[in-house]
Amino acid sequence: MGQYDLPDAGGHFGPYGGMYVAETLVAALEELKVEYARARNDPAFWAEYRHELKYYVGRPSPIYHARRWSERLGGAQIYLKREDLNHTGAHKINNTIGQALLARRMGKRRVIAETGAGQHGVASATVAARYGMECVVYMGADDVKRQSPNVYRMKLLGATVVPVSSGSRTLKDALNEAMRDWVTNVDSTFYILGTAAGPHPYPMLVRDFQAIIGEECKQQMPELTGRQPDVVVACVGGGSNAIGIFYPYIDVDGVRLVGVEAAGDGIASGRHAAPLAAGRPGVLHGFNGYLMQDANGLVMETHSVSAGLDYPGVGPEHCYLKDSGRAEYDSVTDDEALAAFHDCCHLEGIIPALESSHALAWAARTAPAMSRDQVILVNLSGRGDKDINTVAALSGITL
Amino acid sequence: MSRIAACFKALAGGRALIPFITAGDPEPGMTVELMHALVAGGADIIELGVPFSDPMADGPVIQRASERALKHGVSLALVLDMVAEFRRRDASTPVVLMGYLNPFLAMGLPGFALRAATAGVDGVLTVDCPPEEIESLAALLEQSGLDPIFLLAPTTPAERVARIGRLARGYVYYVSLKGVTGSANLDIAEVTGKIAALRENIPVPIGVGFGIRDAETARAIAVAADAVVVGSRLVQEIEAASPQTAAGNLTRLVAELKAAIR
Numbered sequence: 001m002g003q004y005d006l007p008d009a010g011g012h013f014g015p016y017g018g019m020y021v022a023e024t025l026v027a028a029l030e031e032l033k034v035e036y037a038r039a040r041n042d043p044a045f046w047a048e049y050r051h052e053l054k055y056y057v058g059r060p061s062p063i064y065h066a067r068r069w070s071e072r073l074g075g076a077q078i079y080l081k082r083e084d085l086n087h088t089g090a091h092k093i094n095n096t097i098g099q100a101l102l103a104r105r106m107g108k109r110r111v112i113a114e115t116g117a118g119q120h121g122v123a124s125a126t127v128a129a130r131y132g133m134e135c136v137v138y139m140g141a142d143d144v145k146r147q148s149p150n151v152y153r154m155k156l157l158g159a160t161v162v163p164v165s166s167g168s169r170t171l172k173d174a175l176n177e178a179m180r181d182w183v184t185n186v187d188s189t190f191y192i193l194g195t196a197a198g199p200h201p202y203p204m205l206v207r208d209f210q211a212i213i214g215e216e217c218k219q220q221m222p223e224l225t226g227r228q229p230d231v232v233v234a235c236v237g238g239g240s241n242a243i244g245i246f247y248p249y250i251d252v253d254g255v256r257l258v259g260v261e262a263a264g265d266g267i268a269s270g271r272h273a274a275p276l277a278a279g280r281p282g283v284l285h286g287f288n289g290y291l292m293q294d295a296n297g298l299v300m301e302t303h304s305v306s307a308g309l310d311y312p313g314v315g316p317e318h319c320y321l322k323d324s325g326r327a328e329y330d331s332v333t334d335d336e337a338l339a340a341f342h343d344c345c346h347l348e349g350i351i352p353a354l355e356s357s358h359a360l361a362w363a364a365r366t367a368p369a370m371s372r373d374q375v376i377l378v379n380l381s382g383r384g385d386k387d388i389n390t391v392a393a394l395s396g397i398t399l
Numbered sequence: 400m401s402r403i404a405a406c407f408k409a410l411a412g413g414r415a416l417i418p419f420i421t422a423g424d425p426e427p428g429m430t431v432e433l434m435h436a437l438v439a440g441g442a443d444i445i446e447l448g449v450p451f452s453d454p455m456a457d458g459p460v461i462q463r464a465s466e467r468a469l470k471h472g473v474s475l476a477l478v479l480d481m482v483a484e485f486r487r488r489d490a491s492t493p494v495v496l497m498g499y500l501n502p503f504l505a506m507g508l509p510g511f512a513l514r515a516a517t518a519g520v521d522g523v524l525t526v527d528c529p530p531e532e533i534e535s536l537a538a539l540l541e542q543s544g545l546d547p548i549f550l551l552a553p554t555t556p557a558e559r560v561a562r563i564g565r566l567a568r569g570y571v572y573y574v575s576l577k578g579v580t581g582s583a584n585l586d587i588a589e590v591t592g593k594i595a596a597l598r599e600n601i602p603v604p605i606g607v608g609f610g611i612r613d614a615e616t617a618r619a620i621a622v623a624a625d626a627v628v629v630g631s632r633l634v635q636e637i638e639a640a641s642p643q644t645a646a647g648n649l650t651r652l653v654a655e656l657k658a659a660i661r
Contacts, residue, residue, distance in 0.1 A: 019529065021455075167452065167462075
């Protein structure tokens with residue numbers, strides 16, 4: 001592979017990506033594209049972004065050697081990139097800081113966001129409070145129920161949470177509704193999209209704001225282990241934490257990149273959220289990419305124990321990295337993710353998010369077949385406090 | 400000459416009324432009857448919505464219509480069958496499919512264009528496919544004798560209008576407001592001014608839609624526009640009516656609107 005410089009000017013990663021939106025949104029996306037191109041070349045913009053990440057988010061996040069768990073598995077050494085230690089408890093804030101700074105440059109005083117598990121909603125509400133903006137978060141009505149602590153968190157931060165009752169009442173429907181709000185209030189409103197998907201330029205700008213994860217790893221791993229890891233692994237829903245840690249490694253030879261999708265009850269059951277494993281390319285939410293769809297091109301309902309991975313599409317750059325072979329994609333079931341969740345709690349004293357538990361489960365499955373001097377770096381993208389109700393319910397416990 | 404061009408020619412400067420309904424709403428067996436009911440009321444062209452699971456550009460009324468149709472398993476193939484059935488009794492009223500790209504892609508674009516033309520479809524409006532993304536789509540439709548219909552928005556800059564004007568056939572659909580279908584914030588003076596400006600670069604008739612809810616608004620819009628598109632208001636009527644009264648109610652409502660723009 002030559003110097004990697006995707007996307008092209010139209011937002012394409014090979015055949016994927018693009019800007020598949022109604023005419024009513026084209027001008028707003030063009031405006032965003034132009035403004036981001038300016039910001040991208042403005043050192044002052046990045047200086048402020050870095051300053052916020054350092055003093056508000058608490059970056060750089062450390063990398064931690066999961067020694068006891070590695071010992072137990074008896075193979076490769078597992079290292080965790082601790083995005084769970086960020087302010088608000090997940091990687092999502094890296095992106096919302098960047099987009100809020102863009103919104104401010106563009107003079108927009110109102111921000112909107114979609115959210116599944118609520119992490120992106122909380123991160124959006126947080127930056128809106130921080131920069132004095134009005135914030136409206138769209139959330140599937142079913143997710144509002146299963147993530148009630150995050151709903152209250154957003155309200156505490158001054159955001160309005162709008163439950164979305166259309167369609168499957170989950171993340172994809174929240175995204176539809178956020179787009180509808182944007183098209184109606186396009187003059188005053190900035191749409192903070194939470195994952196590395198959607199119409200151009202979102203996949204690129206979300207990636208750029210999340211790439212700080214991989215950039216720090218590239219510096220930290222040699223300090224800790226004397227070299228870069230053998231494998232970098234991250235969970236993939238829309239794909240923002242994965243692309244954030246992968247991107248700086250794309251041009252580094254010898255580092256395997258592995259994305260882990262949610263296999264739910266198992267790929268064969270059909271109840272999963274793994275478009276790269278079992279979908280085919282199609283257009284949803286403004287971009288072309290692998291999509292869980294039926295024979296008639298209708299988007300299928302997805303299932304995952306983790307609300308943040310419960311999405312039928314996947315960001316266009318992951319689609320490209322899969323086809324090109326630069327990254328591999330695998331999947332992990334609900335049960336495997338839950339087992340890894342408990343192991344991480346017991347052996348390392350860290351409660352991981354159910355999303356991140358998918359990446360941990362892959363590492364736990366793979367490490368035993370590797371040698372003790374090899375290294376797997378896992379993106380621990382968020383903490384699991386938000387998931388304790390879900391986990392308790394699955395164990396038959398009412399909190 | 401395409402059926403759409405012939406329709407505008409026959410109107411000889413009169414305004415066209417373009418009602419929209421969603422195929423398969425409230426259930427698949429009624430769609431052909433409702434299409435004939437629209438014609439009986441004075442519809443000049445019919446826009447037939449292809450139901451989609453994620454209708455991002457639509458307001459709640461048309462979203463619900465889509466959901467009702469999908470509950471009955473309405474697919475693109477079935478919508479084409481409905482058009483073919485409609486054509487057995489009506490050889491002249493143009494039918495335009497309005498839908499989202501993915502069901503068209505899933506059928507395969509060349510196959511879709513061919514099957515749509517064979518069924519008697521006259522134009523295709525792909526809501527979420529701007530001309531930049533699939534340059535070949537307009538040509539592909541035209542090769543099969545279908546008119547590619549494009550949306551224009553209040554925010555579309557002049558150079559884009561010109562570009563779309565070169566590709567557009569049949570008519571263009573000017574979105575009269577910033578918002579989704581069925582919104583309530585229509586500014587008639589602004590729309591009238593915009594249409595005059597669009598004429599410089601748009602060689603085909605200009606239809607206006609999104610937010611036209613009654614005869615009075617239709618009349619005001621028709622002063623400047625060549626065609627008036629009414630969707631959500633009609634779909635609401637279908638939602639409120641019983642299976643026995645829906646057709647009659649649509650005919651009456653369309654006749655009212657048609658009288659207003661004459």
